[in-house]
Amino acid sequence: xxxxxxxxxxxxxxxxxxxxxxxxxxxxxxxxxxxxxxxxxxxxxxxxxxxxxxxxxxxxxxxxxxxxxxxxxxxxxxxxxxxxxxxxxxxxxxxxxxxxxxxxxxxxxxxxxxxxxxxxxxxxxxxxxxxxxxxxxxxxxxxxxxxxxxxxx
Numbered sequence: 572x573x574x575x576x577x578x579x580x581x582x583x584x585x586x587x588x589x590x591x592x593x594x595x596x597x598x599x600x601x602x603x604x605x606x607x608x609x610x611x612x613x614x615x616x617x618x619x620x621x622x623x624x625x626x627x628x629x630x631x632x633x634x635x636x637x638x639x640x641x642x643x644x645x646x647x648x649x650x651x652x653x654x655x656x657x658x659x660x661x662x663x664x665x666x667x668x669x670x671x672x673x674x675x676x677x678x679x680x681x682x683x684x685x686x687x688x689x690x691x692x693x694x695x696x697x698x699x700x701x702x703x704x705x706x707x708x709x710x711x712x713x714x715x716x717x718x719x720x721x722x723x724x
Contacts (some may be wrong), residue, residue: 576628576658585625585664585673592628594658597714601661604700611696614688621689625673625710626662629655659714661702665689674710684709 577595583605584591593601601624609616654660666687667673671680684690690709697704697712705711 579624579627582619583624585620585623592658593624593661594628594714597627597659597661600700600702600714604697604702607696607700608689608692612688612692615692620664621666623664624661625664626655627660628658629653631656654713661712661714662708662710663689663693663712665693665710674708676708681707681709 575595576592577598578591579593579598583601605622608622615621655662662674664673665684666689667675668677668680668683671677675681685694693702693712694704701714701716702712703715705713
């Protein structure tokens with residue numbers, strides 16, 4: 572991770588998984604985005620768990636060690652080209668169905684997440700803060716930079 576790394580505070584981390592680092596500009600943009608969402612959407616404001624980060628920067632060496640220790644290397648193979656390796660991707664808690672994980676790809680889970688107020692707000696507003704979605708995973712957002720209307724056709 573570059574020297575521009577910044578640490579999350581505990582209130583920004585989701586308990587299901589812990590991540591400690593993001594690129595500083597990404598963390599700053601995330602903080603602005605989360606504050607705006609909480610100010611604009613009562614449901615998000617009333618649940619501090621919503622929009623917490625459950626995955627940010629993923630260290631290749633730590634991934635490789637976990638792969639060797641646990642014997643499950645599927646995630647390591649997928650992560651090779653992930654924006655998580657650069658500290659520019661965040662996995663955000665946007666809700667979940669009971670009994671399923673925060674990153675469950677079960678169709679009903681993804682559908683429930685994408686229908687929730689948190690995801691709907693992100694889909695409409697995250698671009699203002701420089702984040703774009705990875706459509707298959709409602710929780711995964713990548714920082715590209717704030718939207719500049721002067722680039723629009």
